[in-house]
Amino acid sequence: MSDATTVSLRRLDLTHYEATNGRGARIEVGGEGNFSPVELLLAAIAGCTAVDVDVMTSRRAAPEVFEVVSSGRKSTEGGNHMEDLQVTFRLRFAEGPDGDKARARIEPAVRASHERDCTVSRTVELGTPIRFKVAEG
Template structure:
């Protein structure tokens, strides 16, 4: 059986300048996050957070059905390179997951590797978009 590709409606945020090199991103539901400036995440850090958050949700959904984690931390890192224009290299997500002793914890631990693989190969929209090198269009609106 062949699966028909599905394209969801566009997802968007609006980024508004709030001061010198500081911005606020707002989604359709009204949630906001500060970008840049003192005490806020940089755009690169937000990209790493999006990568980590997307895969964390994928893995959490699968493992937490069996047992609540006692530790669930994802570290996203990358090395900035200027060769060929600014970009990140060696982007890595490291999952530190622990579950309680017992059958439920064992079931959760047994699903970690498959959940990581599924997130990386199919489910995480953010990492899949980065890895597929999706073109980005810049448009000026007057």
């Protein structure tokens, strides 16, 4: 079993928070001009697969264009949740043998990430239960 990952969230103002990870990195959540929690979920899904695909394709050639768009639609039927989640890759590699090798790796890399490697999207798809606890402050 691997080490646990922990993120702490503290309130800055009404609906405005700061998340901190174990390495000390910080990101503001909610509030004016920041990512919403749903947008962070979409970013995590895109980011996880992007890292996998980047590593697998960039061994052959550096991309000229590497953009990943994650989207979904909010539904309130049966309680708030996201539906129709989709991740779209826009990648371009230079012409030539190395670019050809990188292009040939795109679909297998996306498939490997989706089916095996991306912890975030696999957790969402598997529907891992979440326990909520209340502790005294």
